[in-house]
Amino acid sequence: xxxxxxxxxxxxxxxxxxxxxxxxxxxxxxxxxxxxxxxxxxxxxxxxxxxxxxxxxxxxxxxxxxxxxxxxxxxxxxxxxxxxxxxxxxxxxxxxxxxxxx
Amino acid sequence: xxxxxxxxxxxxxxxxxxxxxxxxxxxxxxxxxxxxxxxxxxxxxxxxxxxxxxxxxxxxxxxxxxxxxxxxxxxxxxxxxxxxxxxxxxxxxxxxxxxxxxxxxxxxxxxxxxxxxxxxxxxxxxxxxxxxxxxxxxxxxxxxxxxxxxxxxxxxxxxxxxxxxxxxxxxxxxxxxxxxxxxxxxxxxxxxxxxxxxxxxxxxxxxxxxxxxxxxxxxxxxxxxxxxxxxxxxxxxxxxxxxxxxxxxxxxxxxxxxxxxxxxxxxxxxx
Numbered sequence: 322x323x324x325x326x327x328x329x330x331x332x333x334x335x336x337x338x339x340x341x342x343x344x345x346x347x348x349x350x351x352x353x354x355x356x357x358x359x360x361x362x363x364x365x366x367x368x369x370x371x372x373x374x375x376x377x378x379x380x381x382x383x384x385x386x387x388x389x390x391x392x393x394x395x396x397x398x399x400x401x402x403x404x405x406x407x408x409x410x411x412x413x414x415x416x417x418x419x420x421x422x423x
Numbered sequence: 424x425x426x427x428x429x430x431x432x433x434x435x436x437x438x439x440x441x442x443x444x445x446x447x448x449x450x451x452x453x454x455x456x457x458x459x460x461x462x463x464x465x466x467x468x469x470x471x472x473x474x475x476x477x478x479x480x481x482x483x484x485x486x487x488x489x490x491x492x493x494x495x496x497x498x499x500x501x502x503x504x505x506x507x508x509x510x511x512x513x514x515x516x517x518x519x520x521x522x523x524x525x526x527x528x529x530x531x532x533x534x535x536x537x538x539x540x541x542x543x544x545x546x547x548x549x550x551x552x553x554x555x556x557x558x559x560x561x562x563x564x565x566x567x568x569x570x571x572x573x574x575x576x577x578x579x580x581x582x583x584x585x586x587x588x589x590x591x592x593x594x595x596x597x598x599x600x601x602x603x604x605x606x607x608x609x610x611x612x613x614x615x616x617x618x619x620x621x622x623x624x625x626x627x628x629x630x631x632x633x634x635x636x637x638x639x640x641x642x643x644x645x646x647x648x649x650x651x652x653x654x655x656x657x658x659x660x661x662x663x664x665x666x667x668x669x670x671x672x673x674x675x676x677x678x679x680x681x682x683x684x685x686x687x688x689x690x691x692x693x694x
Contacts, residue, residue, distance in 0.1 A: 359557075359559075405611065
């Protein structure tokens with residue numbers, strides 16, 4: 322492990338700290354923002370990668386703890402969960418019908 | 424012995440406290456103080472003491488209600504509660520965030536207000552429910568002190584809310600709490616979702632920017648080509664405009680000398 326304090330380091334963090342200091346483990350566990358993982362049922366660190374060889378391209382977000390991932394389609398309105406993409410379209414159409422009185 | 428169950432003190436200390444308490448009570452009952460003051464001074468005294476009390480409360484109290492933030496909405500919650508629900512009909516996981524309650528959007532409550540038994544906090548502990556199309560859209564900041572829902576929340580109408588709460592998966596998960604939920608928000612798309620780290624290749628692809636010097640050089644070449652092309656197109660457009668102006672002038676003056684300048688064009692218009 323490097324001498325500097327790297328809270329994003331993937332290596333197991335050292336436990337224990339000098340008196341009056343936060344341990345590296347504590348900093349690692351309590352820093353950064355986390356996303357809710359459906360498998361862990363808890364907030365976990367995540368990573369993302371762009372899968373460009375599918376149409377439309379998807380942003381794959383993976384839980385660093387358990388490896389669960391979700392694909393998000395890149396659309397003009399933002400990213401939409403791939404499994405929910407069609408339902409978002411239907412919801413928007415039903416809303417439009419309500420507004421237009423159809 | 425019975426009193427000792429509630430008060431952590433020796434019997435002698437309890438007896439001493441009782442004697443002192445009874446003595447103070449008797450003194451209070453028999454003591455009378457008469458103060459004469461103008462009513463304006465009395466009102467000023469009441470106002471001043473109230474202001475001082477409020478000031479001491481504001482500077483001394485700690486606020487504990489947690490924030491829930493979406494891309495277009497901000498509210499608070501009594502405790503940061505989230506739930507993952509598997510919906511059999513949609514074959515997907517939904518993320519639920521419980522928020523709102525007695526505290527209106529943005530209002531902060533102190534811990535005693537939240538914990539008041541049978542008080543206002545208990546009446547409306549769950550008043551707003553955010554449903555995300557994927558649990559990954561719910562983010563925790565500062566160890567769940569802030570819940571950030573990465574997406575634009577859309578409030579559902581009465582029929583949409585009723586239809587959602589009738590779903591078997593929702594009934595099984597939060598069926599007993601449905602009555603307390605006054606507003607339902609759906610979060611479907613996100614423009615700010617991001618994980619802890621993004622690979623440089625993905626970031627470059629997403630941002631459409633250069634990742635190294637070669638990319639930067641090719642980007643400059645592309646810009647130059649685009650600029651050259653744009654310049655040529657602009658030049659052509661301006662020249663076409665000049666031709667049109669000259670044509671219109673020549674048409675109005677009907678001067679044959681000017682018509683000869685653009686002979687080919689005039690012939691085509693005459694036809």
